Amino acid sequence: MRIVVFTHSLRSCWNHGNAHFLRGTLRELIALGHDVAVHEPAGAWSLANLVADHGEAGAAASLGPYPELSSRIDPPGFDPAEALDGADLVLVHEWNEPALVARIGALRKAGGRFTLLFHDTHHRAVSEPAAMRAYDLSGYDGVLAFGETLAAVYRGWGWGSCVFVWHEAADTRLFRPPAQETGRAGLVWIGNWGDGERSAELESFLFRPARDAGLSLDVWGVRYPDEARAALDRYGARYRGWLPNARAPEVFARHLATIHVPRRFYVEALPGIPTIRVFEALACGIPLVSAPWRDSEGLFTPGRDFLMAGDEAAMGRHLRALRDDPALRAEIAAHGLATIRARHTCAHRAAELMAVAERLAGPLSLKAAG
Secondary structure (H helix, E strand, C coil): CCCEECCCCCCCCCCHHHHHHHHHHHHHHCCCCCEEEEEEECCCHHHHHHHHHHHHHHHHHHHCCCCCCEEECCCCCCCHHHHHCCCCCCEECCCCHHHHHHHHHHHHHHHCCCCCEEEECCCCHHHHHHHHHCCCCCCCEEEEECCCCHHHHHHHHHHHHHEEECCCCCCCCCCCCCCCCCCCEEEEECCCCCCCCCCCHHHHHHHHHHHHHCCCCECCCCCCCHHHHHHHHHHHCCCEEEECCHHHHHHCCCCCCECCCCCCCHHHHHCCCCHHHHHHHHHCCCCEEECCCCCCCCCCEEEECHHHHHCCCHHHHHHHHHHCCCHHHHHHHHHHHHHHHHHCHHHHHHHHHHHHHHHHCCCCCCCCCC
């Protein structure tokens, strides 16, 4: 099967976490024998920021662990017609320019013999609905939404049974427990500061509880302005800067536990959609404690896969318990890891994608090449 993907960036996951999931899922599809071609636009903001901060070496460090993956950089005004020649399945990510989204849909309507899916992994359908409704999806066969609450928005827009929930997941070829345990100490948080939409939550559920529990805290990520770094200094946390995603497993392996602090918008408007860091952390066998979010789709078993803290005091209690109880750490880590391996790997999502394609197009031409 020939699969063509139009993404924002495969090479860079600078503030673009969907690249983690895309890389893992595409290499699962390649391992199944499918022919995969990836296109990304010239000047993509994620790659531009990564190169500005870390040069071409930063881009190389990001994609280096995926030797089977590559992408074509398309110039402005690119005509996708040639790229779609012979395609069986086409995925178009929501960060593409509306003109390209519309052009691909027009080619499908004009007789393109491929199944065409729009892949939405952001909250703009809720936070900026007018901007998302401006996309011309009239030629698309279906929508992949990364959570049920987002899928419900598309159903309200008339997509009915042609919108499919496609959660992110862990690339377990890369994210796995260390082959041999070494010393672990303190807490780690891997995440971006962003626009301050969770700065209060980070103080309440990360910085203060870590300090009060006497646990060192290492923080990795991008978009940390001066005031954010000053806050880290006040609490004695160490800012480590940008981390190539492929190095996250080795960082998790050095720490006792990690924390999930969801962005406020997802807690309030799009419940049930965790960041990909939850999947990746659990896949690495590190105990995780989460600030409140509603697992409305039953992806996990809170209290067994990870600990849920309803408030700052509860977060402190959980951190002290993990600090003092190796058996608890082992139990939480093992249960979370088992859940990922049973339900939430990129291999699972590759199979789900094939099932969607078969439902929309029928079994013809859906077998892997070769």
